[in-house]
Amino acid sequence: MHLHLPTTAVRKPVKASLKKFSSNTNLGKKVRRRNDLRLRVDGSTLFGDAAFAQTVLEGRGVSDVFAVVFAWGVGVMMGLATSMGVSGGHINPAVTTAFASLGKFPWRKVPHYLAAQHLGGFLASAVVYFTYIDALNWFDGGNRTIVGETGTGYIWATYPKEYVSIPNCFLDQIVGTGILMFTVVAVIDQRNVKFPLWGAAIAIGFMIAALAMCFGANCMAALNPARDFATRVFTAVAGWGSAPFSVRNYNYWWIGVVGPHLGAIIGGWLYYLGVELHWPDEDEEATDKELKELLDRDKQTNGSVTKKKREDSCLTTLAIIDSQKHIRAEFYSLFLTTKIFLCILVVNNHSFDIEDNFMACNKKKCFKSLLQLI
Secondary structure: OOOOOOHHHHHHHHHHHHHHHHHHOHHHHHHHHHHHHHHHHHHHHHHHHHHHHHHHHHHHOOOOHHHHHHHHHHHHHHHHHHHHHHHOOOOOHHHHHHHHHOOOOOHHHHHHHHHHHHHHHHHHHHHHHHHOHHHHHHHHOOOOOOOOOOOOHHHOOOOOOOOOOHHHHHHHHHHHHHHHHHHHHHHHOOOOOOOOHHHHHHHHHHHHHHHHHHOOOOOOOOOOHHHHHHHHHHHHHHHHOOHHHHOOOOOOOOHHHHHHHHHHHHHHHHHHHHOHHHOOOHHHHHHHHHHHHHHHHHHHHHHHHHHHHHHHHHHHHHHHHHHHHHHHHHHHHHHHHHHHHHHHHHHHHHOOOOOOOOOOOOHHHHHHHHHHHO
């Protein structure tokens, strides 16, 4: 004998219990917070590294740059769409630090946010590695190198061109991430263009794709420490050895960490000092709004009073005109009556005897006289 229960009878208590557990216990809060942070990073790094792996391991190098940077942009969109409504969409340690420096994010949360972001980058690297492990072994024959004909290390981390110096790479990251942070703050500024959350995710995703296309020639546009340092650590432990850190005699690996942090702070402060600082204070806006409402209310009141006065004045004028017309009509009627009476008297004296000869009167002469008098 089987007992069949409605689906809602089973799901509702379980869902309520899970919700109560996650809201009333510290363990539930910690698990939920850590999971959200990991998901934010996995989306962007996973898409970008996978796009690199697909084109490199097919033996084409990076022949279609647009496809790769577009994948990065979509990955950022998905990462932001997953987390913006949860905790602000922090998928970049440099952006998180810059927000904290601006007072828009608490410093006490920065350490575990950064740790979760780097952990997410490491896990995304592992997913890409094991997804393409067979193609990777076929391409390099198990000989893991950074650059060259069978180089695969740049699928995960960034590396500079031979002709680009370390100071130039550092400046490249400051400029690129500064533009990134400047744009992010502008997009989320509710006193500026007022993007909705979904619109902000799309705008930032396209902006990342544009930055990768415009600032990727020197050292592959790291722009995100979790996308560069965490993935570099993964390749170091996954078979590439010390090569990911020993490039340029160990003088390059820190560029993708320090440069983006410094650039994001500079970009955020440039927007704050150049744009955001000049918006009116909220108290001033509230006062101006209240004053405007009072003026509008007073204007409406005065307008209604003036309208009523005009209506009363019009009614009074109409009454006066009507009375004048009535008086004029009475005078005119009296005037006509007097004229007719005088006419009759005149006709009676000149034409006929009213009492005896009315029927025999000269009508033509009578009417002519009446017309002349009138």
